[in-house]
Amino acid sequence: MDSAPVDRVADELYALPPARFVAARDAHARAALDRGDKALAKEISALRKPTVAAWALNQLARYRAAELAEAVALGDQLRAAQEGLRGRELRELGARRRVVVGALVRLAEALAVDRGTPLGSDAVQQVRATLTAALADAVLAARIRAGRLVRPVEQSGFGPLSERATPVRDDLAPRRERRRERKLAQARDEITAARTEVEAADSAVTEAEAALAEREDHAESLRAELRRAQQAAQEASTRVARAKRRAATAREKLTGAEARMTELRGDSV
Numbered sequence: 001m002d003s004a005p006v007d008r009v010a011d012e013l014y015a016l017p018p019a020r021f022v023a024a025r026d027a028h029a030r031a032a033l034d035r036g037d038k039a040l041a042k043e044i045s046a047l048r049k050p051t052v053a054a055w056a057l058n059q060l061a062r063y064r065a066a067e068l069a070e071a072v073a074l075g076d077q078l079r080a081a082q083e084g085l086r087g088r089e090l091r092e093l094g095a096r097r098r099v100v101v102g103a104l105v106r107l108a109e110a111l112a113v114d115r116g117t118p119l120g121s122d123a124v125q126q127v128r129a130t131l132t133a134a135l136a137d138a139v140l141a142a143r144i145r146a147g148r149l150v151r152p153v154e155q156s157g158f159g160p161l162s163e164r165a166t167p168v169r170d171d172l173a174p175r176r177e178r179r180r181e182r183k184l185a186q187a188r189d190e191i192t193a194a195r196t197e198v199e200a201a202d203s204a205v206t207e208a209e210a211a212l213a214e215r216e217d218h219a220e221s222l223r224a225e226l227r228r229a230q231q232a233a234q235e236a237s238t239r240v241a242r243a244k245r246r247a248a249t250a251r252e253k254l255t256g257a258e259a260r261m262t263e264l265r266g267d268s269v
Contacts, residue, residue, distance in 0.1 A: 005032075006043040013047060014058045014148045017117045021049045052112075053126035054149035056119055059111040060104060061147035067107060068145060071100045075135030101131045126152035 009028045016024055025047055032041035050058065060068055074097060081089045105128050112119045119127065130152040134141040140153060 005037075005040050009044050010047055010148055014050060014055070015062060017115055018049055018052055018055050019117070025049075048150045050150050051123075051126070051152060052117060052119060053123040053130065053152040055117070056108040056112045056123065056127050057130060057144055057149050057152065058147045059115065060108045061145050063111055064104070064107050065145070067104060071104055071131065071135060072138075072141045072145065074100055075138070075141060078135060079138075097132070097135055101128060101135070104131050129153070 009025075013021055013025055013028070025044060029041045029044040032038075032044060074093065078093045078097060081093055105124060108127050109119050109124060130140075130144070130149075133153045134144050143149065
């Protein structure tokens with residue numbers, strides 16, 4: 001089930017007896033206006049009050065969905081037999097159709113009584129005609145099962161709905177389409193915004209990578225300079241060590257020379 005606000009309101013309204021429909025619809029529209037949602041209020045106000053027969057069919061869709069689904073399946077069989085020109089099978093299914101439609105009509109009458117809106121003879125006939133038509137037309141059957149009929153449909157004979165048949169109006173279809181278009185437009189805007197963000201992020205990544213490469217080059221230059229400085233320091237250290245050894249050797253020589261000089265001086269006395 002669609003979770004949009006107008007659909008939730010429609011589900012509630014088309015479950016109500018027709019006598020309560022307008023007041024409840026207007027109350028929902030006013031509540032939407034009070035919340036500042038003018039678009040929703042307009043959509044709710046456009047919902048049309050169902051006839052008594054359409055309302056009874058809506059109740060059947062809500063509370064006897066299993067029985068209605070079985071009838072729709074029978075309609076599928078009838079159309080297949082008709083397309084295949086299987087006369088005997090078509091006659092047998094036609095007899096079953098009358099039984100099934102009769103049972104559904106009685107269920108619709110009972111539901112209407114339970115909800116305080118008994119069906120008159122005209123409404124009962126309209127319910128019967130619409131159910132008969134639904135077994136011949138899959139689109140109509142789907143609309144009945146949605147539980148939002150506004151008026152019944154009449155059709156004579158089995159087969160696709162004729163051009164003279166009164167169409168079932170789905171008041172929410174245009175609004176669903178507009179809502180779908182709004183959502184598509186929103187999705188397109190989100191895609192455009194996301195693409196812009198991706199492009200900006202890609203540009204930022206490119207700039208960051210360039211800055212990183214520049215800093216890595218600078219770091220490598222500094223490391224090379226450090227290696228050269230370390231090598232120069234090592235060479236200077238080596239020279240200092242050599243100079244110290246030469247100085248020690250010179251001191252030893254000086255000490256020896258001074259000792260000999262002192263010895264020579266002693267001998268001359």
